[in-house]
Amino acid sequence: MTFSLADRVKARSQQLGLTAAQVAEIAGVNRSFIYDIIRGKSENPNLQRLDQIASALKVERNWLLHGLGEVEGESPILENPDFAFVAVPYVNVRPSMGGGNNVDMEPDYGRPYHFQKSWIKQGLKTDPSNLRIMHVEGDSMTPTLNSGDVVLVDTSRRSPTPPGIFVLYDGMGLVAKRLEHIPNSDPPQVRIVSDNTHYSPYERLIDEMNIVGRIRWFAREM
Numbered sequence: 001m002t003f004s005l006a007d008r009v010k011a012r013s014q015q016l017g018l019t020a021a022q023v024a025e026i027a028g029v030n031r032s033f034i035y036d037i038i039r040g041k042s043e044n045p046n047l048q049r050l051d052q053i054a055s056a057l058k059v060e061r062n063w064l065l066h067g068l069g070e071v072e073g074e075s076p077i078l079e080n081p082d083f084a085f086v087a088v089p090y091v092n093v094r095p096s097m098g099g100g101n102n103v104d105m106e107p108d109y110g111r112p113y114h115f116q117k118s119w120i121k122q123g124l125k126t127d128p129s130n131l132r133i134m135h136v137e138g139d140s141m142t143p144t145l146n147s148g149d150v151v152l153v154d155t156s157r158r159s160p161t162p163p164g165i166f167v168l169y170d171g172m173g174l175v176a177k178r179l180e181h182i183p184n185s186d187p188p189q190v191r192i193v194s195d196n197t198h199y200s201p202y203e204r205l206i207d208e209m210n211i212v213g214r215i216r217w218f219a220r221e222m
Contacts (some may be wrong), residue, residue, distance in 0.1 A: 004038060005036050009037050010038055012058065012076050020035060029052055047061070058072035059072065080097060083162045085115060086116075086117045087112035087113070087128075089132045090113060090131065093134055094136060096173060096174065096175050107177050108123045115131075124217075126216075131153065131154055131162050134167070135149065136149050140196045140199040141177070144219060145165070145176060148221065152215065157214035160181045162180065163180040163181070165214070166178075167211040167212040168209055170208075170214055179191070179193070180193060187206070188205065189203050191203055
């Protein structure tokens with residue numbers, strides 16, 4: 001999406017809670033000057049007066065004209081959303097795809113992974129604060145997941161419906177497994193399945209386990 005001078009002036013004014021008339025007053029310019037910009041009638045305004053508008057809006061003139069330059073605080077416009085990345089914290093724990101490990105979900109903020117914010121919002125449809133990165137180990141989820149794979153876990157997705165691969169505490173340790181809700185079970189039960197057929201599925205009451213989150217993405221070193 002391409003933004004114009006008018007778009008940037010309007011967005012910044014709204015962000016600061018200022019009307020066009022108030023911006024003009026703070027900048028010391030005629031109201032008609034800023035009205036013409038906002039209405040798209042003045043794409044090449046007087047640069048001296050535009051500097052005054054930029055000062056009133058606490059941005060650099062070049063940002064108003066081209067989207068480049070300093071903005072005091074957060075920019076009201078994301079010029080290239082696909083290039084905006086967000087850090088997802090790494091959790092220093094390795095869910096086992098075998099017997100299970102102890103639970104320790106404290107993030108190690110010194111080792112974040114970065115993902116496109118637009119992909120998280122539009123593709124995963126979640127908030128970055130819900131996400132954690134961790135490694136998995138063991139062979140019970142092969143060939144889907146291999147030991148050492150990096151997984152992205154969405155901690156806001158804890159329902160085993162629809163079925164999927166989750167990180168969970170199964171009563172013995174932290175594991176990565178495929179979960180299926182058992183229909184009509186009372187009390188509710190979940191079947192815990194390994195993709196490696198050498199491991200037998202087992203069942204747990206939902207109250208006996210703690211689902212940490214659904215695995216939404218993984219990466220593997222070749």
